[in-house]
Amino acid sequence: MQVRHAAIGASHEVYASGEAALKAAVARRVGDRLARERQLRQPARYRRWRVLETTPLLRSCEGGLDDTKFLYPVLDNLPVIVFPLLSHALAGVQVSVHGPREVCQVVEVVRDFLLAEGHIDERSRIVAVEEDRGDISLSRSFQRSTEVLSASRDAPVVWSAGDLVLAYNPYPWLTDRHLPSFELILNLNARQVVFPQGTSELFARNYLDRLRLDDPWGSVIDVKEPNVLLFTGAGLRGLTKVDGLRKPPPGETYMSVLLRAAGRACWHTSPAATVAFLRYGLKRVRDRLEEGDGVSRRHATELATTFFGVPTLVKAENTDPFSVRDGDSLEDLFGYYRAFLQPIVDSKATKEAGYRELAHYHPHAELLYRLSLKLRALQSELPLWRRWPELIRDKCASLNQRLTAEFRGLGLKDAGPLVPEYFDAAGAFQGHSLPSDDLRATGAYLRHVYLPTYSRDRAEASGASSERLRAARRRVAG
Numbered sequence: 124m125q126v127r128h129a130a131i132g133a134s135h136e137v138y139a140s141g142e143a144a145l146k147a148a149v150a151r152r153v154g155d156r157l158a159r160e161r162q163l164r165q166p167a168r169y170r171r172w173r174v175l176e177t178t179p180l181l182r183s184c185e186g187g188l189d190d191t192k193f194l195y196p197v198l199d200n201l202p203v204i205v206f207p208l209l210s211h212a213l214a215g216v217q218v219s220v221h222g223p224r225e226v227c228q229v230v231e232v233v234r235d236f237l238l239a240e241g242h243i244d245e246r247s248r249i250v251a252v253e254e255d256r257g258d259i260s261l262s263r264s265f266q267r268s269t270e271v272l273s274a275s276r277d278a279p280v281v282w283s284a285g286d287l288v289l290a291y292n293p294y295p296w297l298t299d300r301h302l303p304s305f306e307l308i309l310n311l312n313a314r315q316v317v318f319p320q321g322t323s324e325l326f327a328r329n330y331l332d333r334l335r336l337d338d339p340w341g342s343v344i345d346v347k348e349p350n351v352l353l354f355t356g357a358g359l360r361g362l363t364k365v366d367g368l369r370k371p372p373p374g375e376t377y378m379s380v381l382l383r384a385a386g387r388a389c390w391h392t393s394p395a396a397t398v399a400f401l402r403y404g405l406k407r408v409r410d411r412l413e414e415g416d417g418v419s420r421r422h423a424t425e426l427a428t429t430f431f432g433v434p435t436l437v438k439a440e441n442t443d444p445f446s447v448r449d450g451d452s453l454e455d456l457f458g459y460y461r462a463f464l465q466p467i468v469d470s471k472a473t474k475e476a477g478y479r480e481l482a483h484y485h486p487h488a489e490l491l492y493r494l495s496l497k498l499r500a501l502q503s504e505l506p507l508w509r510r511w512p513e514l515i516r517d518k519c520a521s522l523n524q525r526l527t528a529e530f531r532g533l534g535l536k537d538a539g540p541l542v543p544e545y546f547d548a549a550g551a552f553q554g555h556s557l558p559s560d561d562l563r564a565t566g567a568y569l570r571h572v573y574l575p576t577y578s579r580d581r582a583e584a585s586g587a588s589s590e591r592l593r594a595a596r597r598r599v600a601g
Contacts, residue, residue, distance in 0.1 A: 125584070126281050126297040126353070129211040130268035133193040133204050133222030133285030134254040137182050141190070144181040149525045151179050156535060161410065168413055175327050175559065177452035178522060178542050184256070188506040188514075193226050193285050195456055196511065198464040199474070199495050200502065203286050203450050208233055209487050209494075210291040211283065212249055213242060214584070219250040221268035222285065225505050227251035229498065236497050242490075247273075262363040269359060276356035284350040286450035288460045290443055291486060292573065294580035296351050306433035307358030310351070312447045313344040313439035325444050325568060326459060327559035332407070333417035334439055343417040346439055350449050361431030392429050396422040444568070453519070454557055457545040462554030463562050484569040486577060512546035519544055 138144035159174040180192040193204040204226055211218045212233070220230045234249035243249065250271045255263075269280050281296050301308055311334065318324040330345035354362060396419075403418050423437040441447070450456040467484065468477035478492035485491070502508050519542045526541050543555030556562055 124279065124298075124302040126279050126299075126302070127216050128269075128272040128274040128278065129214075129216045129218045129281040129283060129293070129297075130265070130272065131204075131207055131211065131218065131220045131283050131285045132264040132268055133191075133220055133226050134259055134264050134267075135182055135191070136259060137184055137256060139183075141183040141185050144183040144190070145521055145525065148179050148181050148522060149529060152176060152522075152526060152541070153529050153533070156530065157533075160535070165410065169411055173327060173329075175329050175557075176541075177454045179452050180450070180456070186506075188510065189223050189225055190507060190514070191223055191226065192450055192456065193222055194229070194505065194507050195450075195515075196508075197288055197450070197456055197461050198468065198491070200498055200508070201491060201495050202229060202498075203288060203456065204229055205233060205491070205494065205498075206288045207283055207285055207290070208249070209490065210287075210293050211281075212237060213487060213490075214293050214297060214581075216281075216293075216297065217248050217250075217272055217274075219252055219268050219271050220285065221252040221264050222254055223256075224253050225507065226285075227253050228501060228505070232497055232501065233494065236494055240490075240493075261365055265354075265359055265362055274356075279353055279355050280359075282352045282354065284449050286456075287350060287446055288450060288456075288464075289485070289569070290351075290445035292443065292577040292580060294577070294584050295441075295443065296353065298584070299353055301436050301438070302353065304434070305353075305358075305436040306355045307361055307427075307431055307435040308353040309427065309435065309437045310349050310353070310441045311346040311437065311439040312349060312441055313346045315344045316439055317442055317444050317447055323561060323564040323568070325561050325565045326448055327557070328447060333412060334423065334437075335417040335419045336439075337419055337421050341415070343415055344439060347447070349441070350446055351441075357433045358431070358435070361433045361435070364431060392422075392425050396425045400426060445573070453515075453542060453545070457515075457552075458543070458554070458556050459560050459562075459565075461545075461552060462556050462560075463565055465552050466554065467566075484566060484574060486574060486581075512550050512552075516544065516546055516548075 138147060155174055155176040159176065162174055180195070182189070182191050184190070194202045197203050197206070204220065204222065208218060208220060208230060220226065222230075230249065230251040234243070234246060234251070237243045237249070238246060252267050252271055254267070265282060268282065272280065274280055279302050281293065283293075299308060299310070312328075313334065314324075314328070314330050328347060330347045332346050333343050334346045336342040336344065352362075399419055399422050403416060406412050406416055420437060420439070424435060427435040427437050448455060448459065450460065464481070467481050468474065471477040471480055475492060478488045481488035481491070507514065522542045544553060545555060546552055
């Protein structure tokens with residue numbers, strides 16, 4: 124079975140004002156620092172988390188400017204949303220994008236561009252779905268982004284976050300081996316699976332939960348939430364139950380939300396699953412998880428199936444590092460993704476030559492170059508782009524002012540400016556990566572592992588599609 128429809132979520136919560144968004148971003152960053160301090164004070168047996176401090180990108184709409192991260196240019200004038208959209212559209216699936224009006228304008232430019240160049244055969248292959256700003260929620264995003272697709276109720280759909288910049292290989296998701304057996308598949312991101320022992324960990328993430336694999340060795344892995352989901356119509360109906368649990372406090376993750384969701388169903392599952400979950404949850408909230416503690420994958424699947432009301436699989440098989448790192452923070456979008464991409468394009472005498480160089484790392488580089496030319500027409504039309512990069516300079520300055528005051532008030536060390544200036548006064552980009560980000564290893568991995576794997580997977584998918592077409596023709600002829 125192969126997925127033929129993909130939905131991309133590019134809609135996220137709108138704060139009441141820019142000031143409210145700023146306060147919330149500072150609170151989350153301070154929460155990260157306090158969590159790190161707590162970890163340092165923990166006895167060695169409990170000190171297993173590596174808390175990464177990042178500065179979240181939170182959305183507000185003031186003065187006609189929608190400050191949405193999905194429009195932030197991550198390479199020249201190419202915004203974040205362009206990258207996952209191209210990845211899925213060029214895989215031959217029907218794609219929908221649910222997001223603000225300005226995001227939909229970009230989607231329409233991409234659709235018309237791909238149609239004109241012959242990469243898609245009809246306009247309905249890419250659908251832009253404008254959000255209702257007064258009705259934004261996770262389940263609403265799932266519903267609105269999928270209801271416009273031509274998929275039947277029983278057909279599986281891939282749902283992807285709209286800020287996955289370099290995850291250009293969608294084929295492992297489109298051909299997941301468990302598709303025929305489940306209505307909902309939660310393929311968690313596990314540090315030890317994505318970055319096996321002996322390989323380079325390209326970047327650090329916060330893996331705040333643990334999963335026991337129920338294998339003969341009793342393996343326990345560090346996990347975080349999935350940024351890609353697989354579900355049918357029945358699975359979608361089950362996912363709507365998440366909304367009541369969707370506003371976690373600072374420092375809590377989507378995985379924690381799912382665990383709490385499963386917790387609500389624990390009294391309707393086996394005693395073993397209930398006891399195991401409650402034991403884990405109690406130790407989790409008290410910061411007392413030890414080396415061997417983790418939620419059993421079997422129990423997690425049982426609890427999730429009960430809560431969502433459909434056959435659900437919880438697993439941790441994803442090996443794609445770029446589906447782990449979404450663009451949730453300034454450090455993600457500018458310190459990692461733009462810091463990697465922009466120098467490659469700028470390394471040559473012309474933009475065209477720079478994008479040819481990028482083709483050693485990204486299969487759609489030449490399309491990205493021509494698309495960047497098409498998108499120039501929107502430069503003066505979209506309010507956010509008219510103020511770019513002044514907006515980012517102002518945002519970083521405001522964040523640093525507030526963070527410095529907060530940290531000093533709490534008596535914490537390192538109270539100086541914490542968010543780099545990613546753009547100078549003239550608007551030129553300056554790359555500042557986190558110490559845990561390995562851009563050199565990222566380039567080597569993309570060039571020598573990820574791109575060849577994508578090319579192989581694309582060829583296999585193309586061959587399978589051709590065989591299905593021949594088989595269909597034979598049936599008709601017979």
